[in-house]
Amino acid sequence: DADVTQTPRNRITKTGKRIMLECSQTKGHDRMYWYRQDPGLGLRLIYYSFDVKDINKGEISDGYSVSRQAQAKFSLSLESAIPNQTALYFCATSDPEGGLITGELFFGEGSRLTVL
Amino acid sequence: ILNVEQSPQSLHVQEGDSTNFTCSFPSSNFYALHWYRWETAKSPEALFVMTLNGDEKKKGRISATLNTKEGYSYLYIKGSQPEDSATYLCAFCNNNDMRFGAGTRLTVKP
Numbered sequence: 001d002a003d004v005t006q007t008p009r010n011r012i013t014k015t016g017k018r019i020m021l022e023c024s025q026t027k028g029h030d031r032m033y034w035y036r037q038d039p040g041l042g043l044r045l046i047y048y049s050f051d052v053k054d055i056n057k058g059e060i061s062d063g064y065s066v067s068r069q070a071q072a073k074f075s076l077s078l079e080s081a082i083p084n085q086t087a088l089y090f091c092a093t094s095d096p097e098g099g100l101i102t103g104e105l106f107f108g109e110g111s112r113l114t115v116l
Numbered sequence: 117i118l119n120v121e122q123s124p125q126s127l128h129v130q131e132g133d134s135t136n137f138t139c140s141f142p143s144s145n146f147y148a149l150h151w152y153r154w155e156t157a158k159s160p161e162a163l164f165v166m167t168l169n170g171d172e173k174k175k176g177r178i179s180a181t182l183n184t185k186e187g188y189s190y191l192y193i194k195g196s197q198p199e200d201s202a203t204y205l206c207a208f209c210n211n212n213d214m215r216f217g218a219g220t221r222l223t224v225k226p
Contacts (some may be wrong), residue, residue, distance in 0.1 A: 002159070004159070040125075040218055041218055042205070042207075042215065042216030042217050042218045042219070043160075043205070043207075043216040044216070046213070051208075059215075060205045085198060089159070090159075103165075104150065104162035105150070105152075105160075105162065106159075106163050107152075107159040107160045107161070108159055109157070109158060110159070
């Protein structure tokens with residue numbers, strides 16, 4: 001079983017719909033991240049959280065929100081999806097003693113979202 | 117804006133060939149350089165996290181070098197195998213940010 005699990009793996013939706021992508025992890029890491037991947041671009045950070053009460057905006061947070069319900073769960077919401085949010089979304093975790101800078105990231109398998 | 121460039125964008129080699137590709141990053145405020153291997157339909161997986169200028173890391177047939185003063189890292193694969201086919205991502209870290217390059221997509225033909 002994967003240590004970082006994302007659901008759904010694939011989703012097609014329509015413009016204006018609300019979408020939630022969920023991430024759960026069994027690694028016991030405090031730090032969790034949501035990234036977006038578009039063809040020809042690097043992974044871009046949307047939001048990150050260093051513990052249950054901590055939420056931080058990343059490079060491209062507009063149009064997204066997150067919720068850290070528990071140490072093991074970090075969900076990403078698109079309140080009103082638009083076509084340019086069509087992308088592959090990755091959740092990741094990192095070791096509590098590492099972090100965004102030097103700690104390696106452990107990724108889920110990705111959630112492919114298509115907004116029509 | 118942190119600019120992380122990877123070259124080439126894609127690469128096709130024959131099984132058995134050795135290959136290398138480059139990650140270029142800003143030479144100021146360096147903290148770490150990460151390399152990840154991403155196979156299609158799977159999770160990206162860390163290969164190396166490098167923090168010191170002159171660092172050389174090796175894992176099996178894959179190795180990496182780091183030059184923080186000039187802002188580049190090389191990833192080498194010796195004797196490429198079809199299972200090495202993947203996208204290789206680098207990520208540059210300064211004191212408060214981490215940015216990924218767009219990746220080098222490697223295809224190894226049997």
